[in-house]
Each structure stands twice: as C-alpha cells, then as structure tokens.
Amino acid sequence: MKKYLLSSLLLLAAAAAQAGMGFTELPGLQDDGPVSVFYPSAGEDRPMQVGSYSLKVDKDGQPVRGNTRLVVISHGSGGSPWTYTDLARRLVADGFVVAFPLHRGDNARDPSSPGPDSWKQRPAEVSRAIDTVAREPRFAPLLSLDKVGMYGMSAGGHTALTLAGGRWSPALLTRHCEAHIAEDFQTCAGLTTRLTGGMLDGLKKTVVLAVIRQRFSDAAWQSHHDARIQAVVAGVPLAADFDMASLASPPVPLALITARQDRWLVPRFHSDVVLAACNKRCELLADLPDGGHGALLSPLPPAEAMSGLAKDLLLDPPGFDRGQLPALDDKISAFLRKHLLP
Template sequence: MGKYFFTCVLALAAACAQAGVGLTQLPAANGDGPVTVFYPADGTDAALKRGPFTIKALQDAPPVRGNGRLVMISHGSGGNPWVHSDLARTLVEAGFTVAMPQHRGDNATDPSHPGPDSWRLRPAEVSRAIDAVSRDPRFAPLLSLDKVGMYGMSAGGHTALSLAGGRWSPAAYRDHCVTNIAEDFPTCVGLSARLRGDALDGVKKAVATGVIRERYDDATWYVHRDPRIRAIVAGVPAAADFDPASLASPAVPLGFVTARKDKWLNPRFHSDRILAVCKTCTVIADLPDGGHGALLSPPPPIDVMGEIAQDLLGDPPGFDRSAMPAVDRKIAAFFSRHLVP
C-alpha cells in the first residue's frame, strides 16, 4: 500500500510538472470585446509575442481538467490581458481556468471612455464573459460555474467592488473630485494631465473640476450582482465613489491588495475608506513600498508609456518586484479556500 501510494504521488507530481498553460481567445460578440482565456493544458509552453510582451503558453491547446473553477480578471484603464498574465499563470497552476474580458472603451486598443462611462458597463461585461465561457464546448464540460472567482485591478478593482455588492454613482465621483482635486488629481483626470507645482496647476484644477461637474451629474446608485461570483479580490481599486456602507458586509468573501505608495489611486481615498468599515474583508497583501503598477505583472515596458503613465505606474524606489509572485500565490490561495471544492 505504501509503495503504491508513493508511486501514485510521483505520477501525480510528474503530471503536474508537465502541465502547461493554454491560451485562447473567444471572439467578440454582441458588442462586447473578445475574452482571453488561460487554462490548464498538457504540453510544454512556448514563447508567444503579444505586442511588447513575451509570455509562455500553449496557443489554442486542448484544455485538460483542473479544479473545475473559473476566475475572472477585470483589467485596469487602458489595460490588456498580458499585464495580468503572471497572475493568470499562478491561478492556472493552482487548477483554475482564467478569463479576461476586454472592457469596451477602456482598453489598450480603445481608451476612449475611461472612468464612470466604463464603470457602468464593466460588471455586466464580466457576467457576459462568464456566459461566453459556459457556451464554449472546450470549457463547458470541465467547469462548474456555480462558484466563480473575480479579480480586478484599478478600474477592474472598481468592477470587483461592484460585484461584491457595492453601490456607486457618477455624482459621488464628481463630489469626490470637486472636493479633493488637489490631493487626488490622478484619479480625476487620469493620464490627460498632471500637476507640476507651477502656475498652471490652478488652471488645470479649475478646468478638470468644470468638466467633471458638467459630465457627471447622474446621482443614480449603480449596482450589479451575479450570483455565480462567490469570492472577489480587489487590487488597488478605484473606490472613492462607492457608498462605504454598501460594502460594510460584502455579499461574498472580499480580499484586498493595497499599495502604500500608489500615486494614481491614493489608498486614503480608495481602498482604505472601504477597509475602515468592512467587517469581514481580508487584506491579502499590503505593499509598503508598492506603487499603482505593482500589480501589473509583467509590467509594461517603460518605453511604451508616456511621461505621466511612467510616473503613475513606475515602481517607486525601494520596491522589490521579486515579492510579487508570493502575492500572486496568496491571491490563488484565497480563491482556493473559498471556491474549491
């Protein structure tokens, strides 16, 4: 019995060592963007070029059974799947299938409508992406979609908080920006401008608040629930426009990854205000030297980013990026704890 058990363990270990990461894309449908899927597959990964990124995966390889669970990833503003491929790999190695919808008007190929215009659409896009995976004959027999995980970073973190039961409004975003434009300028204007400590700062703040007052007068509380989503992680989320009381007792287990040196979404206005009231939230990782781009892994090459993006997404001095694989494993463990079996 002991020898048989030991042989089985070795066989299982060998199978795991040979397992690869499959990569495919479900085509765009009904106005939504394509859905990129990472999944367990047999074989040896090959280097694949995706824009400035090189990732290792098996293009369109037949999927094999993992742990039967799906995790959705919602990218940040102007994002793409490749900056979350390290996390996707870690999740696949833990047995998960991972799907990433391309959010309309707020992605790397079309960044035309970031902020509240995109935030209204994103949660339903995640739900429809789950539907798309469920209809695919390659994945449907291998997955149970009654317990789906959800990870979102930055604007994707806003999506995550919405799916955790949070309610938000464009008018709350307006009020935050009008009140805190000097201290949270990047949240309110994104990559369109930056304060430089010169005579033009006053003009920039006045123009920004004027535009925001005009565009975001909708006081509707937006909510979106998908009962299939049963565990959520929000990484450096945009959260200043949420009603904190709506997330005091989240509908599902909710974890956070925070970065203390985040220049884009100052934790004081975002993750910290939710964590201050949330009774059941888990801080999966708090990065004392991490910036907003810490969770982009692999990070975008500096030479493809503009000056403002470099400042907001670049790693602060002293940040040790080698710590990020351990954070990815903690995220995977959170999902395993709450979704498996």
C-alpha cells in the first residue's frame, strides 16, 4: 500500500509539472492507418479543429516523461480517436502515453468491413500500434513497454477481450443470432435495419439470419496474444461470440464497464455473460443503470453525422447524467495505474 501511495504521489507531481496534452500522428506499420498518440507535453494546449470536433492539444509538442506506461485504446465500429479524447486527457494527466490505432475497414474514414472481418485483424493492429510507438524516437526513451494497458469499447471491447486471453469464432456469432435474433437484433444486424414491431419484422429477421449464416460459418478459433499487455478494460463489449471458458481465468487483470440501457449490445448477452464466466477473476469497474451504448463516448459524435438508427442507439437515453463520466474516467485510470505502475 505504501509503495502504491508513493507511486501515486510521484505521479501527481509529474502531472502537475506538465503543461499540456500533446498530440501527434505516426505512420502505421504494414500499411496500417495512422496511429494517433496523446501524451504529456512540455507546451501549452491550443485549439485544434478535426472535422466537427474542437480539441485543445499541444500539437506535435515536445513529449515529457510521465509514468513510463503506454495505454492503447481500441475504438468502436466506425469510430475514431476523437470520441475518446476526454478519457485520453485523464490518462495523460496521470502520466500515460495513449495510442489509438485506426482499425482498417471499420473506422469513421472507411466503414466498409465491420464485423468478424475487422475483429480478426484488430488485435494485431493493437500490437503493431505498440510497435509503432516503440520505434518513434520521441517516445521510446520515455516508455517501458513490458507493461502496456488496453482499453476498448464496443467492437473495441471485443478486441480488449481477445487481448485479455479470450477466443472467439464467427460460427458462435451465428449460433447466438439463431438463438436470440429478436432479443439481441442489433448485434446481428448492426446499423442495417431495426425491428419496429411492424409486419416486416419477420422478413428482416429472416434476411439478417440468411446473411449471417452465409458469411459467418467459420468455426475456427480466433485469438491473439501480446505479452506486453498486462491490464485490460472492456467497455460495453461485444462478447456473444466468445468461448466463455477462455475468459473464466484471464491471464491479466480484466475490468468491465456495463450500461443497462444498451440496446445495441444487450448486456445480458454480452458483458453480463463475461462477468458470470469470470466470476471472481474479473472486476466490474462500473455499471451505468441509465447509460446507453454511447455512454462511454466522450465527446459524443455530432448528431448530424449519424443516421437515424445510429442516433437512436448512441445518443443518451432520458435521465442519463454525463456529469458522472469524469469519475468513470478516474476509475479507468486508477485500475490501469494499479496494475501497470511499479
């Protein structure tokens, strides 16, 4: 306890000494997209506009030594780094360097290949993002990469569970959708359509199942191990296609965040099943009773950039208080500090 308290005090001193949150983009490896990096910097934050997002960062500023640890964040389907910048700022304030890979075919620039095709390649993209930061002369001397943290939300939560030791297969997703197409429809259909209670619902379920059976019949187990990743947080993860026995005793500390009003990934088919399988080996970091699927996005994507269905699934349900998110970010950072710092 004394050692952890001392580490925390030193961390607070380092955070107080830094002036800003640096931001830079590094070219990815193996034709990956750019890796966005946020980090403790020596300069002052200045306004930066990225599309509809207004940020305050020290763009390409001089990095300063923080707590020597890297955290990789895996964005959700069709996502980008910009909806996780509040969490990134909390982590940077606590001394972390934060890296975002842009997942190929499943990001805001290119949403062409969501689903299992993306999920198969995402964990390796996380590993290559670590390699990218490790090769960058500005960051390599400031980091110890034997203990890297991982946070992922939604499809990024699926990536996080894989990197926490889970194995999954597309065939298990098909089996899940065959059993629960009505109760967990958006997991199976994504943003293609929704059930309305009308006369076309039966046809929609039939078509969605036909497509899934055709595309996702592969029963081969998918997994990925990176020994550098030593603590994982999965926020509202897609998890119905996992072999839960593989998550019963994760080799690294694993925490989950759930949102009870999530209608895209209904908790009882996803995070709740992981927590039941994991039992005492996983930590429920937070349960948001009024939170929807987009509760962990901060800032939220602009409403005008979303389809009607995406708005319905991602915008906050009535009664959800975004004022609780800074405390949630504190919990995420505290979990990672606890398991990654000396």
